[in-house]
Amino acid sequence: MAAEKTRAIVLRATPFGETSSVVGIYCREFGKLRALAKGAWRPKSGFDGGLDLLSTSQVLVLRKSSGGLDLLTEASLESRFRVGTSLTAVLGGLHVAELLDALTADADPQPELFDVAHATVRRLSGWSGDDSPVATILVALELALLRLTGHGPVLTHCAECHGSLPASGRTAFAMLDGGTVCDRCRRGRRGVVSLSAAGLAALRDLSSGPVEPQPMPTTVTGEIRGLMTTYLAHLLGRPLRVPATLVRGGRRARHS
Template sequence: MAADNAQAIVIRTVPFSETSAVVTLFTREFGKLRALAKGAWRQKSAFDAALDLLSSCQVLVFRKSSDGLDLLAEARLESRFRVGSSLLAFHGGMYVAELLDVLTADADPQTELFDNAEKTLRELSDYDGHDDQIQTLVIRTELEMLRMAGHAPMLKGCAECGMLLENRGRTAFGMLDGGSLCIGCRRGKRSVVSVSTDAMQALLSLAESENSWRTLAVSDAIRGEMRAIMNTYFAHLVGRRLKIAPLLLSSLRSRKTRSS
């Protein structure tokens, strides 16, 4: 069995026996791997803090050729995810890990996806800015990840016939069809929601510009609407609600309650 070096993000850890762990890693070189880390939770472990959730690390892993678990031989911490003053930033980080898990198959390398996720985690680590920007950064990251996974929602044209949609009033958004629908194509479709013009414009701006999340000025209502659209879109894509998704939405709602 040959050992491989890889750059990895720790996206899940599950206890295995008293002192070991099964670690899910998203690696730049090999995609998602599940590896046994023997003695990971001993006080003097060879892995130290490298296997903390959302850490970036260099790993040495013995890859199994069959379906079994890989064996993690070494993990060296490169950067740890620091929880700063914003709980939402931590939830955002956890959500990125969940997206990596659900959007990829095992051992399917996706370098661009790795780089995108790592960049977002670096932004969210020890975050000391405004929570509004975390919401828009997370949506920007989701739209990028969807694009890389081949599931980018159509925001400009009709997802069914490709017709360019005129920007007037609300847009029909087909969750099962992958985006906007023209009047003709929306007939008889299931799981169609009506999206405001402002939310469509904001989504488009986040999808098209790398840095618009930093300056996008939208109301809490529009942020909430975008969050709800993304949650529903992923639920249809994956076949279930994502675990962290409600936490992102509830942070918007709890703020609304506090300010009213």
């Protein structure tokens, strides 16, 4: 079997034996893989720096035809995740890795997912100075990943009856329906969060594509962070490890 070459983001690396490592990587051409990197921790191995968390590397991988771990034979570092002065940006990078891992199945190639995640990791790498835009960048990334994996929230009409939403004031967001619901459909529903007009407008803006996120008041970033955290936990059936700490002063979504 010939080794195949691809670009990959390193999502995790666990020691295996004395000098080897089992790595979780997201490859542009093959999707998410778990692979054994033999001798990864040996000095002068073929993996020099290429298996550091959140690095992007060119890897050579031998795919197993059925079950078991793939074999990673080489990783050459293309770009490393640098720690700047912002802890929020570092946690943001870890959050990207966790999401990419949690929202994808093994060996299901989606080059666009790779591109979106890679661009975000590059933006967060080496972040120094004011880190208030990080929260918005991450919500934009979450919405893009959700859209590409078929879980993008409905934000323009009622997710249940497809009717129109209230013209003003707060709008209900139902976790089970995966989006906004009209006043009629929200009645008696569980897991409903109330979203301000500014919060809904911000989510719509950020889900509309790869535009530069605009600065937002912290009350709005706190609100949409809370909603996304609740929605992601609902989708995955467990809370994510990182997001609660992403926004200083962020608050939990308001249940109604």
